[in-house]
Amino acid sequence: MTESVIHLHPAGPLLALVGNPNCGKTALFNRLTGSRQKVANYAGVTVERKEGRLKTHAGKTLRLLDLPGTYSLYPRSPDERVTCDVLAGRARGEKRPDLVICVLDATNLRRNLRLVLAVQRQGIPCVVALNMADLAASRGINIDVDKLSKALGLPVVRTIATQGHGLDDLRQLLEQREQWPAPPVPPGNEQDGQDQQRVNAILKELGLDEQSPALPSDKIDRFVLHPVFGPVLLAVLLFLLFQAVFSWAEAPKDWIESGVGWLGDVVGSALPEGLLKSLLVDGVIAGVGSVLAFLPQILILFFFILLLEESGYLPRAAFLLDRLMGSVGLSGRSFIPLLSSFACAIPGIMATRSIANPRDRLVTIMIAPLMTCSARLPVYALLIGAFVPQREVWGWFELQGLVLFVLYLAGIVGAMLVAWILKRFTSARQVRPLMMELPAYHLPHARNIAIGLLQRAEIFLKRVGGIILLLTLALWVLATFPGAPEGATGPAIQYSFAGMLGRGLEHVFAPIGFNWQISLALVPGLAAREIAISALGTVYALSATGTDAAAQALSPLIAQSWSLPTAFSLLAWFVFAPQCLATLAAVKRETGGLRMPLIMAGYLFALAYLAAFVTFRVSSYLLA
Numbered sequence: 001m002t003e004s005v006i007h008l009h010p011a012g013p014l015l016a017l018v019g020n021p022n023c024g025k026t027a028l029f030n031r032l033t034g035s036r037q038k039v040a041n042y043a044g045v046t047v048e049r050k051e052g053r054l055k056t057h058a059g060k061t062l063r064l065l066d067l068p069g070t071y072s073l074y075p076r077s078p079d080e081r082v083t084c085d086v087l088a089g090r091a092r093g094e095k096r097p098d099l100v101i102c103v104l105d106a107t108n109l110r111r112n113l114r115l116v117l118a119v120q121r122q123g124i125p126c127v128v129a130l131n132m133a134d135l136a137a138s139r140g141i142n143i144d145v146d147k148l149s150k151a152l153g154l155p156v157v158r159t160i161a162t163q164g165h166g167l168d169d170l171r172q173l174l175e176q177r178e179q180w181p182a183p184p185v186p187p188g189n190e191q192d193g194q195d196q197q198r199v200n201a202i203l204k205e206l207g208l209d210e211q212s213p214a215l216p217s218d219k220i221d222r223f224v225l226h227p228v229f230g231p232v233l234l235a236v237l238l239f240l241l242f243q244a245v246f247s248w249a250e251a252p253k254d255w256i257e258s259g260v261g262w263l264g265d266v267v268g269s270a271l272p273e274g275l276l277k278s279l280l281v282d283g284v285i286a287g288v289g290s291v292l293a294f295l296p297q298i299l300i301l302f303f304f305i306l307l308l309e310e311s312g313y314l315p316r317a318a319f320l321l322d323r324l325m326g327s328v329g330l331s332g333r334s335f336i337p338l339l340s341s342f343a344c345a346i347p348g349i350m351a352t353r354s355i356a357n358p359r360d361r362l363v364t365i366m367i368a369p370l371m372t373c374s375a376r377l378p379v380y381a382l383l384i385g386a387f388v389p390q391r392e393v394w395g396w397f398e399l400q401g402l403v404l405f406v407l408y409l410a411g412i413v414g415a416m417l418v419a420w421i422l423k424r425f426t427s428a429r430q431v432r433p434l435m436m437e438l439p440a441y442h443l444p445h446a447r448n449i450a451i452g453l454l455q456r457a458e459i460f461l462k463r464v465g466g467i468i469l470l471l472t473l474a475l476w477v478l479a480t481f482p483g484a485p486e487g488a489t490g491p492a493i494q495y496s497f498a499g500m501l502g503r504g505l506e507h508v509f510a511p512i513g514f515n516w517q518i519s520l521a522l523v524p525g526l527a528a529r530e531i532a533i534s535a536l537g538t539v540y541a542l543s544a545t546g547t548d549a550a551a552q553a554l555s556p557l558i559a560q561s562w563s564l565p566t567a568f569s570l571l572a573w574f575v576f577a578p579q580c581l582a583t584l585a586a587v588k589r590e591t592g593g594l595r596m597p598l599i600m601a602g603y604l605f606a607l608a609y610l611a612a613f614v615t616f617r618v619s620s621y622l623l624a
């Protein structure tokens with residue numbers, strides 16, 4: 001079937017930011033449009049085109065595109081392809097840009113200028129933003145803007161995107177269409193070596209052709225990338241992270257829990273016995289409130305992730321792990337997508353677009369959900385809080401943090417095993433050296449970290465107030481109706497739809513030690529992992545007999561009613577189970593079909609059941 005596409009472009013000129021990875025395009029984009037797209041100190045942060053609007057002083061609106069970074073216009077990976085397609089006018093539903101803003105990293109003109117020449121050759125009007133002017137100056141690189149402008153035949157503006165310097169000049173340039181020059185087209189083509197000669201000539205003219213001196217970053221790297229100290233440092237960093245997730249979160253978590261408990265008491269005693277009270281106390285407060293308590297832990301996790309991202313450490317870690325990942329048929333390239341998956345598998349799966357090799361990309365997508373995403377954290381924290389005693393081992397390790405570390409490790413080891421097995425089934429990988437840029441180290445800006453944390457809190461609270469609330473309420477309805485028959489003895493929930501469903505599922509899950517409450521909570525938990533917690537909160541609140549039906553903290557409740565093997569088995573289940581529909585949808589989008597998400601769901605469920613079964617049996621035997 002042939003397909004015809006009608007392009008409907010919004011009116012007005014279209015501008016696009018183009019440049020090498022990590023030169024500050026998104027930082028500029030955010031400043032110019034007031035957006036809050038992700039900025040971080042490694043190559044390959046932006047992997048799709050993002051549109052923003054820029055208001056001119058005259059009141060006109062210009063559309064501005066932020067694009068993935070690229071080294072050349074010969075794309076090697078799906079993210080680079082996005083940029084090349086936009087420049088060639090091949091992007092779906094998008095016209096060719098009317099103006100390209102070439103963003104240059106002033107500290108590395110040699111590499112950055114080549115892309116400018118390639119863009120010029122596309123024949124699109126072009127202006128240059130000479131970004132990272134502060135870093136260049138601090139390294140003693142002085143660039144004569146007028147000379148550069150003359151040499152290229154293009155207007156050049158010096159900018160510092162992080163501080164907003166030079167943006168007024170840039171805006172002025174963007175506002176006056178008359179000033180957008182059709183670029184002089186350089187001779188030859190991108191690959192015939194002429195460009196490199198021209199770049200050399202330009203650098204010579206600017207007096208920048210000598211080697212740059214050793215940088216502070218290089219000195220730091222001698223330690224960070226050291227074959228022995230490097231991995232030790234990485235292990236220590238990760239280990240500290242998990243310790244902090246428990247020890248720092250303790251106090252704020254207690255506050256939230258007692259706040260939720262207090263609210264439950266107040267609402268419970270203010271309302272008369274009845275459906276409304278049950279809805280608010282058992283459904284909203286006991287259910288959703290039990291998830292809310294995990295906000296501090298999530299923020300601490302993200303605090304560390306943001307620090308790693310902003311400092312420039314991430315690509316170094318990728319470098320350190322390249323060998324290790326090579327042994328299971330992956331490369332260090334997969335490290336950043338996998339690490340992003342600790343936040344959430346979806347951006348992780350998107351980030352695989354920067355992997356050039358299609359097979360590596362697919363394998364990385366398939367194992368990304370095994371990385372412990374932040375939605376698992378509440379589940380782990382709940383069970384660890386309930387079953388693992390708070391005490392120190394070997395002097396100063398918190399046992400709870402240690403168990404959490406082991407759970408994260410289990411996910412990683414599982415992922416590596418799966419990658420290794422997939423290697424057996426797919427054609428051999430050509431071994432290529434890892435080519436990855438190591439950006440200069442930055443001290444993370446407190447403001448950026450604060451904004452990042454606020455965004456995370458917002459995402460979490462929106463989830464709590466959105467899908468988690470919705471599904472918990474749906475569960476409350478199912479667990480409340482139909483009511484108990486005359487003369488019933490047990491709590492009403494046993495006679496409800498949810499009770500019946502739970503009892504039915506219990507047959508499936510009994511071999512791995514799950515009771516009917518857990519089996520039931522896993523159903524809404526398919527949509528998102530934390531919902532299993534709010535569902536347990538509601539189910540236990542509704543199961544509570546007697547008069548003290550006020551919202552009780554979930555943790556002591558399950559500590560009383562579950563056996564230790566059941567808790568371990570549920571943890572093992574959550575390490576593997578694909579309890580997240582949004583991830584499967586993302587896999588469908590990125591692989592272009594239902595095949596991969598179905599295979600993924602199948603293998604993950606099988607693995608989860610197996611792991612939970614073994615865990616349950618072995619721990620029951622050992623603890624008997």
Ligand SMILES: Nc1nc2c(ncn2[C@@H]2O[C@H](COP(=O)(O)OP(=O)(O)OP(=O)(O)O)[C@@H](O)[C@H]2O)c(=O)[nH]1
Pocket residue numbers: 019020021022023024025026027028038039040041042043044045046047067068069070131132133134135159160161162163310442
């Ligand atoms: N010192 C300094 N840092 C900057 C400047 N502009 C951006 N940065 C930092 O450089 C890093 C990369 O910025 P991004 O905006 O994410 O870069 P990008 O070009 O969008 O990168 P990709 O999306 O990976 O292609 C971040 O850590 C920014 O904070 C600047 O002018 N000066």
Ligand SMILES: [Mg+2]
Pocket residue numbers: 025026027038045046067068069
């Ligand atoms: Mg970007």
